[in-house]
Amino acid sequence: MATERKEKLIRVLQIMQTTDEKTPLNATQIVKRLDTEYELEGVERRSIYRDIALLQDCGYDIVQTEDKRSGWYMNTHAFADWQIKIMMDAVQQARCVSLNEATKIRENLLNLTSKRGRSRLTHMMQQHPGNVNVNENIGIYIETMLEAIYQHRKIEFQYTEINDSMKKVLRREGKKYLLNLYAIYWSDNNYYLIGAHDNHDNLVNYRLDRIVNLTMSDEKAIDAKEKVGVNPEMIIQNYIEKSVDHFQGELIRVEVEYEPGQAANAILYDFAGGNIRVRKLENGHCVASFQKMDSVTLVGWFMQYANIYKVLAPRELTDSIKKRINEVADKYII
Incomplete structure (x- = not known):
């Protein structure tokens, strides 16, 4: 295979990797992109059909559209767009990754999708990055x-x-x-x-x-x-x-009293998970019962939401929270 044809085959593959089911390319469009993007002039339309067939024989999941006139598209990419979105968000919020490294990783992830996929992922509003000025190494x-x-x-x-x-x-x-x-x-x-x-x-x-x-x-x-x-x-x-993760003990059963509401319900559900039992009290409040790992962070969590939830059991946890509240109060006594 001549050097020119080898390069053309590689370029055709690169072009196909930018396509998906909604943005196929036909032979005429591929020839035009070979000319404008890679300066490969004078490519015959019929040679594109041979290149596509060869790539298909090599295992690339290139599919022809139903009407055939619209051409072909890459049916399978390394990752689906929703998977790339999750990875991009995770990298963007990683505090141990510098902003510069996060930007490079984001660009590499965008290169794994189609041209349309890249546009979809870059046109949405970007969340504020959690990356900090950390070691670039x-x-x-x-x-x-x-x-x-x-x-x-x-x-x-x-x-x-x-x-x-x-x-x-x-x-x-x-x-x-x-x-x-x-x-x-x-x-x-x-x-x-x-x-x-x-x-x-x-x-x-x-x-x-x-x-x-x-x-x-x-x-x-x-x-x-x-x-x-x-x-x-x-x-x-x-x-x-x-x-x-600061887990220091076995699972314990926790009971908390609270006034039900949209925010209180959602916060407790996120913290306790789906295996939570709730009973209503005559005063309109609720008592929730759930299992949680006995950890050094458990007291801190309830301190954070002390104005919403009152811990009823176990007694050891209640005593620890009372002690912490008194310590905090002492710091602010004038």
């Missing part, structure tokens, strides 16, 4: 960690903390941490590294956005089974629930 760090796990190698990095002047500084005077990395976990718009140090058997976690100068070490990593015990996947998951 986050992408490189993730690549490094993926490779380290794949090659069973340790990683080395420095960790930062916030000083009294609200400045990010190196922890422990720039100490370098050597870690056997076992998992990279996403929680609350941040990535957490889960692993263990050579001189300790316990698992530890580090936030990726606080890490600097991360590299892959030449040292082989200690296998997770040897370090944390048999069935390391379950052990690591339990650690994540207790240490990263």
Whole structure:
């Protein structure tokens, strides 16, 4: 196959990848785009039919329209537009991804859809980004960690903390941490590294956005089974629930009293989930009963909505909330 024909075939494929069921292209339109976009002049219409057939034989899901005169379209893309939308929104709100990196990822995702799909996704109002001015090396760090796990190698990095002047500084005077990395976990718009140090058997976690100068070490990593015990996947998951997501106990049954209303109902449903039982009281209020993991964040949630919900049970949770309320009140006593 001549070089010119090879290039033309590739360009035809690239053009077809911009189509979908509602925006097909016929041979005449493809020839015109080859000329205007790629400076491939003098292409015969009939050759387009051969190129399309060859691409179909190679497994590309290119479909001809029912009337045939409208041409062909790419029936299957890497992702549906709604899937790309979800990924774009997730990236846009990720606090560990810089605005510059988020913009590049967004553009790469848009390249996975049709020309019409790109237009649909870019014409809607964009939400305010949650990305912050974080380390531009986050992408490189993730690549490094993926490779380290794949090659069973340790990683080395420095960790930062916030000083009294609200400045990010190196922890422990720039100490370098050597870690056997076992998992990279996403929680609350941040990535957490889960692993263990050579001189300790316990698992530890580090936030990726606080890490600097991360590299892959030449040292082989200690296998997770040897370090944390048999069935390391379950052990690591339990650690994540207790240490990263702050779960510290078993499921408990919570009862709250509240005045029903659109906002109160929606907030409680989002928090408690679908398995919630409600009974009405004679005073017009409701008592909701549901199960929730006993965690250090549970008190904080009810403090946030203390003006809406009154916790009735369990007694331990009620006492913790009362104690927190008194502590807050003491801070504001003049």
